Amino acid sequence: MLIVIGAVVAVVTTAIAIFIPWLPAQASVQRERIDFVFWLTTWISVAIFAIVAAVIIYCVFKFRVRPDDDSDGEPIHGHTGLEIAWTAVPAILVLVIGIASAVAVARNERIGPDPLRIDVTAVQFAWRFDYPNGVTSPTLRLPVDRTVLLRLTSNDVIHSFWVPEFGQKQDAVPGIFTSLVITPSKVGRYPLPCTELCGLGHALMRSAAIVMPNDEYESWLATAQDERTGVPPPDDEPEDEGEEEPEGDQEGQQDDPEDEGEESAEAGAALFAENGCGNCHTFAPAGAKATVGPNLGDLPDDEDYVRQSIVEPGAQLAKGYQNIMPPYSQLSDEQLDSLVQYLLRGSK
Amino acid sequence: MSTTIEQQHDLHATPAPRPRGTRARLLAPGWLRALWMTPLFLGIGLALVLGIRALAGWDPIWYWQPVLTVAFLTTAPLGFLAGIGCFDYWARYAVGTPTQPEDHSGHGAHSWRDYFRVNTDHKVIGTQYVVTTIFFLLAGGLLAMFVRAELARPGTQFFDPQAYNSLFSVHASLMIFLFIIPAFAGLANFVIPLMLGAPDMAFPRLNALSFWMLPIGGVIMLSSLIVGGFGAGWTGYAPLSTRGDPGSLFFQMGVQWAGASSIATALNFLVTIITMRAPGMTFWRMPLLVWANFTTSLLVVVATPFIAGSQFFAMFDRVLGTDFFTPDQGGYVLAYQHIFWFYSHPAVYIMMLPGFGIASEVISVMARKPIFGYRLMALSLMAILFLGFSVWAHHMFVSGMAGYLRVPMMITTLLIAVPTGIKVFSWLATLWEGKLHFTTPMLFALGFVSMFVIGGLSGIFLGALPIVIHTSDTYFVVAHIHYVLFGGSLFTIFAGIYYWFPKMTGRMYDERMGKLHFWLTFVGFNATFFPMHIIGVQGMQRRIADYAPEFANWNFFISVASFALGASTLIFLYNMITSWARGPRAEANPWRALTLEWQVSSPPPVFNFDEIPQVVGNPYEYGVPGARHAVLNGDRAAVEEEVRVH
Amino acid sequence: MTAHAPAVDVHHGEHHGPPPAHQSSRVSAPVLGMFLFIASEVMLFGSFFTAYFFVRVVNPDAPGWPPEGFHVPVFVAGVNTAILVTSSFTMHWALQSIKRGNRAGLQAGLVLTLAMGLTFLLTQMLEYARVGFAPRDTAFGSVFYGLTGLHGAHVFVGLTLLTVATVRAFRGHFSPEHHHGVEIPGIYWHFVDVMWIVVYATIYLL
Incomplete structure (x- = not known):
């Protein structure tokens, strides 16, 4: 009877473990080891839970008192053998989990001979990724099958870097540098949320990790670097709006060579997307609907005010909003021009 | 009798x-x-x-x-x-x-008014505690309902991010600092002097003061909502809590008041347990509830000053402009988390050990059997106490702290499963061959054991390094803390309230409503919190006002279930209020228990005992022919007989 | 909390009071309570020392201690330390006096202790005024003011307790049999002294 109940519980919990899609898709070498420890722990847990549940259910039916039975149960005070067993067996099981975990983590943090080093900087409420050749990107682009060493820090409060498909997570802490090792194993686009409460825009502080085949990655990197150094991209006419981002990660902002008059605004749209403005502000032309900060559709037609609000947000606060926006003083004058023009055009 | x-x-x-x-x-x-x-x-x-x-x-x-x-x-x-x-x-x-001779006018309750003034009677204080904390349970629960209403659909429904962050921060702070910790203190306040055979606590006036500090902490935390609340979570991590919204000050000071109250009560428990036990009540004859509160109080006295410290630093950084957590001025951000968790991890056991004690009392009495492995039960409490101080950094595995701390902290964390497992298995063995009476307290105690097993197992997931790197700061953690704090602490608090309700009020609660309350809570609880494991592992991070659309279905389900769970509390309230007012008179010992609090009338006399009882045996000798725990009322012949026999 | 009479040996007046509790430990309740309270206080200092440890030791870019441009008056604080340590001896003398029934010794000892404690506190405040930096000047300043300020607050509490004991000593309370009201503030005062030695060593000397 007891064994039957135990078997039934075990089957049910196993079904829950198997048929519910627990873990997200696997896209890194580290996740494989994490998943191994996860399933090891799951099966141990299923076994323990089945035993406990079976005993409780069995007792509930078997030892239920009959009405008007005022007698007492058997005065059993203990059983040394049993007590030793249920001290020793769980101790061994958790040590097994502990050893497996320690080994998995040690392997997960192996860097290998030539990792790709990327600096990650978090601000309220956006990510910035700096590549070794000077390229800066708001999304994390990685070549597949190459180990990456991320070096994280934060400019304001604590943030946390996580890609569920990679399984790896690390806080970005102001004042210190932390590191994280990832070896992407599958091409694709994965969410990259901030997982440490960082203020009003925390829920919207999302970026993406894009894993690309190696050649695609190299060509993206080269294009991005050319733009940064001012060499015009081969398929583009020379324009003075230096830092444009043709592969901005939001839809509807692809380069549109037919409409050259809008070039400045195009650059502005890309900057808007890349700096994560839409994480906090509503702005219809960019499809942004966040309400942490003021609606940028209502900007006054005052170029200086808009410019100042970007580089020095605390100078003149919009009514009803707090001074929580980080200053975007890293933008160049040209970038600022593009962004301001874009905003003013969109808010008319 | x-x-x-x-x-x-x-x-x-x-x-x-x-x-x-x-x-x-x-x-x-x-x-x-x-x-x-x-x-x-x-x-x-x-x-x-x-x-x-x-x-x-x-x-x-x-x-x-x-x-x-x-x-x-x-x-x-x-x-x-x-x-x-x-x-x-x-x-x-x-x-x-000259101090006023104690005329005991501050002692005992003669009308409802006496519950609203400074009273030095531990039984009145215990009741004051329990009622006050239930008020904060309702307030915190209401905030949780708002949180679930907002999360029922992706996007922004009712609350902007500031309001949302305040909702869950105030919810957690109220539940932890003003419900679970003091609710256990309240039950223990009522029961422990009785169980020990003492006329009162060691410091009755300090006891009254510690109670009255509690509502102050609660009112401060609630009134933070007037200025927009505090949005840094109940953990209040610096530097987020040292900048931005003014409500954080309310959190930082509210914690000080609740913490001071908690330390004073714990100190009082310790002194009472050490110096005021009845003759014959050796440490190995104390009921497990007393053991549990003894270890809990040790934890409180030693650990709570650390959260006081962490909140002082955060407050100084804000008010005095100090630089404890300002990196470019030589401050060190992670210090906050180390200091905070050095308290707040033991606080997890502060919120759990008294529940273990309540479960032991209830299960032994309702199964009509001695508790299985009494000494190992008491020793495992002490083991949890010592291990509990060596695991704080498992909250910080992804925080960027020193790497070499991680594996040792993981091992100690996993090892805590061993004494906890001992307790669970001993409760199961206590049920075995027993005569189980399924009263409401027993249902909640059994619900606690089964839910706590799930919470404990998910705790192993969160202790194992690779898994916690994936799951920390996700809904998996939210699921885990609710399985241990709701399925663990709250279930045992309910068990304790139902169990001692006849003793505290002198009236019986309605058993049918109690059972209905249990089943609704049990089902609603699992429907609410089990799916959070799934969305957490899948990638939904915690503390977010808005989430990715793929989690919409689960969240809608969770919200609906949580409303049912919230509604079940209304049954509890109705039962408590009507039974207290008009319930049938309770006998002195409706559960036929052996421990001392049941050997006096319900409610107990103002000074508990006419004469200090003589303890002659163990507290859980159910089924042992002729066994007695204590002898009351100067039954000298019986005392001498018992002392001679044992 | 610390200086009141034990709850159990109160005078019962005309009412039927509680039965006297059984004393199950050799330590009396107020003394044990004081020791536990001190354990808690030690942990509060512990949290401040933890902050000190992180700022000074763990932080990878910690400047020197004290950082350049900061100066702490080691000598003045040393003299102050001597004053505070001496006050522990006068406190002990006061307690021994009342144990032998010597009320004059009790009163003199308490007044001397009070005076030295006050001197310590005033010197500390003067030091704050002249030290040349504020709590907001780098984490060093924060930790310096945090630890010395926390200790100063404890000296203040200790002095308050001693004032109460002194007032009662001059009003004719305490006897060789009943002197918890001197003994318990005394225990606290010794704790405050010992704690200062630790603070002085870590902040000024090391």
């Missing part, structure tokens, strides 16, 4: 005469005096801050941060405490006048 006990139930102390005349009434301790002393002390605080600022020449003289901290959150509450009468005895002592 119960008929002879009924006769003890007469009130020895008479209420103090009520003061006559306006002046006497204004000066007598009570709400009227609190009404004018609170603003008086507020004024003193204001004068202090403004005076110092003016003398030192700081500009501006009126700066809201210190004004709020000192005048509104420190001196005004002190004025309230002085007004209500917490300090009267000590004030007289301090100026050297």
Whole structure:
């Protein structure tokens, strides 16, 4: 009877473990080891839970008192053998989990001979990724099958870097540098949320990790670097709006060579997307609907005010909003021009 | 047995005469005096801050941060405490006048009014605690309902991010600091002196003071909502909590009041347990609830100052402009988390061990069997106490702390599963071959055991390094803490309230409504919190006002289930209120329990015992022929007989 | 909390009071309570020392201690330390006096202890005024003011307790049999002294 109940519980919990899609898709070498420890722990847990549940259910039916039975149960005070067993067996099981975990983590943090080093900087409420050749990107682009060493820090409060498909997570802490090792194993686009409460825009502080085949990655990197150094991209006419981002990660902002008059605004749209403005502000032309900060559709037609609000947000606060926006003083004058023009055009 | 006990139930102390005349009434301790002393002390605080600022020449003289901290959150509450009468005895002592001979007018409750004044009777204080904390349970629960309403659909429904962050922060702070910890303290306050055979706690006036500090902490945390709440979570991580919204100050000061209350109570428990046990009550004859509160109190006394410290630093950074957590001024951000978790991890056991004690009492009595492996049960509590101090950094595995701390901390964390497992298996063995009475407290105790197993197992997931790197700060963690704090602590609090309800009120609760409450809670609880494991592992991070669309279905399901769970609390409330008012009179010992609190009338006499009982045996000897735990009322012959036999 | 009479040996007046509790430990309740309270206080200092440890030791870019441009008056604080340590001896003398029934010794000892404690506190405040930096000047300043300020607050509490004991000593309370009201503030005062030695060593000397 007891064994039957135990078997039934075990089957049910196993079904829950198997048929519910627990873990997200696997896209890194580290996740494989994490998943191994996860399933090891799951099966141990299923076994323990089945035993406990079976005993409780069995007792509930078997030892239920009959009405008007005022007698007492058997005065059993203990059983040394049993007590030793249920001290020793769980101790061994958790040590097994502990050893497996320690080994998995040690392997997960192996860097290998030539990792790709990327600096990650978090601000309220956006990510910035700096590549070794000077390229800066708001999304994390990685070549597949190459180990990456991320070096994280934060400019304001604590943030946390996580890609569920990679399984790896690390806080970005102001004042210190932390590191994280990832070896992407599958091409694709994965969410990259901030997982440490960082203020009003925390829920919207999302970026993406894009894993690309190696050649695609190299060509993206080269294009991005050319733009940064001012060499015009081969398929583009020379324009003075230096830092444009043709592969901005939001839809509807692809380069549109037919409409050259809008070039400045195009650059502005890309900057808007890349700096994560839409994480906090509503702005219809960019499809942004966040309400942490003021609606940028209502900007006054005052170029200086808009410019100042970007580089020095605390100078003149919009009514009803707090001074929580980080200053975007890293933008160049040209970038600022593009962004301001874009905003003013969109808010008319 | 119960008929002879009924006769003890007469009130020895008479209420103090009520003061006559306006002046006497204004000066007598009570709400009227609190009404004018609170603003008086507020004024003193204001004068202090403004005076110092003016003398030192700081500009501006009126700066809201210190004004709020000192005048509104420190001196005004002190004025309230002085007004209500917490300090009267000590004030007289301090100026050297003869202290008033104790006439016990502050002892016992003769009408409902006595529950609203400073009372030194541990039974009144226990009831005050439990009722107050249930109020905060309802307030915190309501906030949780708002959180679930917002999360029912992706996007922004009812609350902007500031309001949302405040909702879950205040929810957690209320539940932890003003419900679970003090609710256990309240039950223990009522029960422990009785269980020990003591007439009261060791320091009754300190006991009253620790109770009255509690609502102050709660009111401070709730009133933070007036200024927009605090949005840094109940963990209040710096530097988020040292900048931005002004509500964080309310959290930082509210924690100080609740923490001071908690330390004072724990100190009182420890001294009571060590110095006031009845003759014959050796440590190995103490009921497990006493053991549990003994270990819990040790944890509170040693660990709570650390959260006080962490909140002082965060407050100084904000009010005085210090640089504890300012990196470019030499501050170190992670210090906050180390100091905070050095308290807040033991706090997890502070919120769990008393529940273990309650479960042990209930299960042994309702299964009519001795608790299985009594000594190992007590020793495993001590093991949890010691291990509990060596695991704090498992909350910080992804925080960027020193890497070498991680594996040792992981091993100690996983090892805590061993003493916890011992307890679970011992409860199961206690059920075995028993005569199980499925009363409401028993249902909640069994619900606790099964839910706590799930919470414990998910705790192993969160202890194993690779898994926790993936799951930390996700809904998996939210699921885990609710399985241990709701399925663990809250279920045992419910078990304890139902179990001692007849003793505390002298009336029986409605058993059918109690059972309905249990089943609704049990089902609603699992439907609400189990799916959170899934969305957490899949990638939904915690503390977010808005989430990715793929989690919409699960979240909608969780929200609906949580409303059912919230509704089940109304049944509990209705049952408690109507039963307290009109329930049938309870016998002295409706559960036929052996421990001492059941050997006196329900409710107990004002001074608990006419004569200190003699303890002659173990507390859980159910089924042992002729076994007694204690002998009451000077039954000298029986005492000598028992002492001779054992 | 610390200086009141034990709850159990109160005078019962005309009412039927509680039965006297059984004393199950050799330590009396107020003394044990004081020791536990001190354990809690030690942990509060512990949290401040933890902050000190992180700022000074763990932080990878910690400057020197004290950082350049900061100066702490080691000598003045040393003299102050001597004053505070001496006050522990006078406190002990006061307690021994009342145990032998010597009221004059009790009063003199308490007054001397009070005076030295006050001197310590005033010196500390003067030091704050002249030290040349404020709590907001780098984490060093924060930790310096945090630890010395926390200790100063404890000296203040200790002095308050001693004042109460002194007032009662001059009003004729305490006897060789009943002197918890001197003994318990005394225990606290010794704790405050010992704690200062630790603070002085870590902040000024090391």
